[in-house]
Amino acid sequence: MEPWVATGARTTTPDGKAPSLRARLRGGLRMAGRDLSRTPDWFAQVTPKTIWADAIAGLTGATLSLPQSVAFAAIAGLPPQYGFYTAMVPPIITAFFGSSWHAAAGPATAISALVFGALAGNFVPGSPEFISAAIFLALLVGVFQLAMGLMRLGGVVDFVSHSVMIGFVSGAALLIALSQLGDALAVELPRPEDLFTFFGALLQHLPEADFRAVSIALLALAVGVLVRRFLPRWPNYLLALLAATGLSVLYGGSAAGLSTVGAIDGVLPSFALPHFDGDKLRDIASGALAIGVVGLLEAMSVARALASKSGQMLDGNREFVGQGLSNIGGAFFQCYPSTFSFTRSGVNYEAGARTPLAMLFCVAFLAAILLLVAPYFAEVPIAGMSGVIMLVAWRLINLREIAHLVRHSTSETAIALVTFATTVLVDLEFSIYVGVMMSLFLFLRRTARPIIAISAPDPSTEGRVIRSARLYHLDECPQLMIAMLEGPFYFGTVEAIRREFRRFELERPSQKHVLFSIAGSGEIDLPAAELLVEQAQRRKALGGALHIKLLTLTSFEKLARFEVFKSLGRDHIHLSKRDALASVVPELDLDICRSCKARIFKECPKFPETDSKG
Structure with a gap:
């Protein structure tokens, strides 16, 4: 079944003229006010039967969100708790103000990689300044996305080829996997922005690798792969972390010199005004634009993929508004930029979710689990997290989709390859702009x-x-x-x-x-x-x-x-x-x-x- 997608935008005025930007914004504000003030459509679908189905889906999603939040926060260069915050606040907002009934908002791999890329050049990862910048970045991203929604530009994503996302996500996945090798080997390695320098350092420090860290990372990888292969309904990431933690404890854990996550302060989000040094605002503004674009592309891709299965009607403009509000609201609860997650959204739908109530259950279960297990996170080995992150990165690369692209379209393959190469060899943010420009050029070339x-x-x-x-x-x-x-x-x-x-x-x-x-x-x-x-x-x-x-x-x-x-x-x-x-x-x-x-x-x-x- 094909998804129904409504942009909600009138492309011409009654006299045939294209509406001005001011008219679009004015109309968008009226529509947004009307849409956001009314009761969400899914309220009418709630029954005792759907509540039970959503509760089961929410519990399933919570077991997946726990390890993913830790992994994605690490990719973004943030402490684990910021991954938890981002997994709890945005889903609540998108449940009420978004369009998709099944998509799961929160931290995502590509966005996390972009956050790190946008900030690492100006701030020390994990430092208070870095954390403040990441939270403020969510506010900027949200404002950009909200403006897109209010101007009724939800159909803009139709003009960006999916090949851009294939190339970008594949390139980001490779960089993410390479960035974890240092922790998996327990050696100091530079970030893989410069591949020649990175591989030179890898060869130099390879003899210094700690076999204990290597074995922990390999165990996490093996458990994650095997559980997914033979027990697909089980939480493979969570079990991989548990197995890695068990082996780390056998080795003696942090007392024996192994790097661990350490104590986590405050696993539940709290209200705080985002603050940031204005002198460096320009340095992160371009990153906010790239993250906003990728976030919207990823959100619409996930929402449409699920709508094609469920037959739900989507509203692209409402989705843009929902994404913008979730990032703006999240910034006031110490969240970094978020979007819909392919993995969690797929699990949510396959687990039987019927309405966005499933995400509210997911947040509640995640909060309860965190309150119970937070003290034990101190012993989670960094090498085990590296193994899980490498597994997440590998799953981002869709070989079947790439093969389909290569077989059927030379031009789309070229877009994916150029975006991939720019991602790996030049810059994450720049690759998005290159891919979007190539996509628009191809569109104009075809229409011309x-x-x-x-x-x-x-x-x-x-x-x-x-x-x-x-x-x-x-x-x-x-x-x-x-x-x-x-x-x-x-x-x-x-x-x-x-x-x-x-x-x-x-x-x-x-x-x-x-x-x-x-x-x-x-x-x-x-x-x-x-x-x-x-x-x-x-x-x-x-x-x-x-x-x-x-x-x-x-x-x-x-x-x-x-x-x-x-x-x-x-x-x-x-x-x-x-x-x-x-x-x-x-x-x-x-x-x-x-x-x-x-x-x-x-x-x-x-x-x-x-x-x-x-």
């Missing part, structure tokens, strides 16, 4: 190459449907060319269409009359209208005429506003095939019609000596 199909009536169909003459081997009128535009008609396609018209002039000199069908091509802008006037003048100079067939009244009104009627004449612009042919056929040369054997139109004139087929 519209197809103009030379068509003719098909006598084998009822009503003589106009079809491709080449594809269906149809006879054409020797004087009239029917050209059907398949694609958009705007400034980006004007030159390509002009070149096609020039080619038709050279290759089809006898077809001096043209019926140009613009049905289904979307918006018509001023450059497109000017091209119609130009072609009408050229056809008139050649001894023919240009007639236009439109699909919608909106397009008709636009041509009137652009004063195309003055140049072509109202009788040369039509809203139906019948009217168009009834107008253009009488303009044809009767002497040529008399000798014509095609007789493809019902409107063709009848002559005594000609056997009419029409």
Whole structure:
């Protein structure tokens, strides 16, 4: 089942003009106020049966959120408790203000990696300054996402190829896995931003590796893989951490010199105003933009994947608003940037979640579990966490999706490869901008190459449907060319269409009359209208005429506003095939019609000596 996605945005004003940014924002504020003040739609779905199903799903999600929160916080360069905070506050907000009923908000791998990349160059990871910057970053990200939602730009993500996310996530996964090798070996290694330096240091320090740390990391990896393979319903990350902790205790734990997580202060979030040194605001602002974009792309990808299974209708603008509010609200409870998690969302849906109430149960169960087990977190080995994080990173790389991309699309593969290479070799944030720009360039390149199909009536169909003459081997009128535009008609396609018209002039000199069908091509802008006037003048100079067939009244009104009627004449612009042919056929040369054997139109004139087929 395909997901239903509503952007909730009107793309034009009643007079056909695109709304201004101020109008979009004003309209978005009205819509947001209306949407956010009403009772969430899912309230009506709650029954005793769904409450039980959501409770089971919530408990399942809590057992997964516990180890993931620790791992993701480590990826972001933050203490574990900030992963817990981010796993508890954003889900509550998105449950009430988001659109998806099954997606699970909270810390995510790619966002965590971006947070580290945005801050590590200016702050020491784990330091109070780093933590404050990460929390303030959530506020900036939320403001950006909320603004996108209020301006009703929920459909913008449709123009960013999924290949960008494939390349970025794969590159981020590789960097995350490499960044854990130092802890897994218990040696000091630089961050893998410079791969040559990193691998040089790895070879240099490899003989110094602590076999105990290596064995703990390998055990965590093995348990995680085996549990997922043979006991897929069991919490493999949690069991991997438990096994690693058990082996660490056998080795003597922190008393024997092994690095452990240590005591965790305050596992439950508390209200605190985000504060930050304004001097470095510019340094993290670009990171906020990249994180906001990735967060929205990931959120919509997860929501749509689940909606395709459940059949739920999504509202892209509401989802943007929900993501923005969750990050803004989270910043006041010491959360770092969040989005929907692929893993937790999938587990939530597969565990039987029926409504967002499942996420509220998940938060409650997670809080209860943390209050019980927080004292024991002190003995969780860093090497064990590294093994779990490497497993998380490996699962991010979707080999099946990559293979599908390589088999079916060279251009999409190129986008993924360039984004991947930029992620690994240059910079995480920059790779997002490169991928998005390549994606938009590909979109514009495709739309700038519209197809103009030379068509003719098909006598084998009822009503003589106009079809491709080449594809269906149809006879054409020797004087009239029917050209059907398949694609958009705007400034980006004007030159390509002009070149096609020039080619038709050279290759089809006898077809001096043209019926140009613009049905289904979307918006018509001023450059497109000017091209119609130009072609009408050229056809008139050649001894023919240009007639236009439109699909919608909106397009008709636009041509009137652009004063195309003055140049072509109202009788040369039509809203139906019948009217168009009834107008253009009488303009044809009767002497040529008399000798014509095609007789493809019902409107063709009848002559005594000609056997009419029409």
